Amino acid sequence: MLVLTTRTSIWSGILILYIALLYSRANASTEVGAPTSQVTVSVHNDAHVPLDALVSAESTAARIFREAGLNVKWMNCVGVGNHDSASPCRKAAYPTYLHIRIVTRARDLPGATFGIAYLSADGSGCYSSVFLEPITHLHTNSGQGVAPVLGHVMAHEIAHLLLGTNSHAAEGIMRAQWQRDDLLSASKGELLFTPRESQVMRERLFEAGRPTVGD
Numbered sequence: 227m228l229v230l231t232t233r234t235s236i237w238s239g240i241l242i243l244y245i246a247l248l249y250s251r252a253n254a255s256t257e258v259g260a261p262t263s264q265v266t267v268s269v270h271n272d273a274h275v276p277l278d279a280l281v282s283a284e285s286t287a288a289r290i291f292r293e294a295g296l297n298v299k300w301m302n303c304v305g306v307g308n309h310d311s312a313s314p315c316r317k318a319a320y321p322t323y324l325h326i327r328i329v330t331r332a333r334d335l336p337g338a339t340f341g342i343a344y345l346s347a348d349g350s351g352c353y354s355s356v357f358l359e360p361i362t363h364l365h366t367n368s369g370q371g372v373a374p375v376l377g378h379v380m381a382h383e384i385a386h387l388l389l390g391t392n393s394h395a396a397e398g399i400m401r402a403q404w405q406r407d408d409l410l411s412a413s414k415g416e417l418l419f420t421p422r423e424s425q426v427m428r429e430r431l432f433e434a435g436r437p438t439v440g441d
């Protein structure tokens with residue numbers, strides 16, 4: 227879960243992330259030409275983010291995962307109702323078919339919450355949400371673009387689904403607290419996953435794709 231707070235003595239836009247992991251450099255996460263693992267993510271744009279901004283955010287998140295050796299296939303799901311059970315946008319299978327829903331604001335959560343991943347007791351989960359209003363507020367206060375911030379938040383929440391519970395860390399894209407320097411790193415494309423995080427996500431997807439006995 228991502229939460230934004232303010233600390234005027236340091237900077238007016240400090241991000242608090244209550245589910246977080248670790249920091250990395252891009253070129254340490256995978257070898258050039260190494261095989262990648264694919265995850266499909268259905269995107270439900272309930273907040274009506276403009277299409278160009280949404281595509282830009284998805285591109286940002288895809289780049290972050292690509293540096294970790296993962297390929298993300300996006301499915302932008304528009305007008306998919308509860309009755310559309312046959313739609314590919316309804317498919318959910320941990321950890322290969324995940325969902326992220328962009329809504330205006332959180333319900334029953336602090337107003338500065340940026341996103342949340344829904345995990346079961348065993349640490350698995352297919353669903354996450356991102357909240358646009360605090361992201362827009364951060365954009366206004368920090369000068370960072372809405373799409374890049376949204377893309378990083380999307381990557382963060384999707385990674386919670388892939389990494390599971392107890393994934394807090396001291397620094398990086400999945401750290402517990404983003405400060406100004408972290409957002410500057412994000413603007414330069416340097417706020418990424420650690421090699422260990424990258425390995426865990428790849429291994430989880432690899433194991434999910436392995437045939438079982440009798441297949």
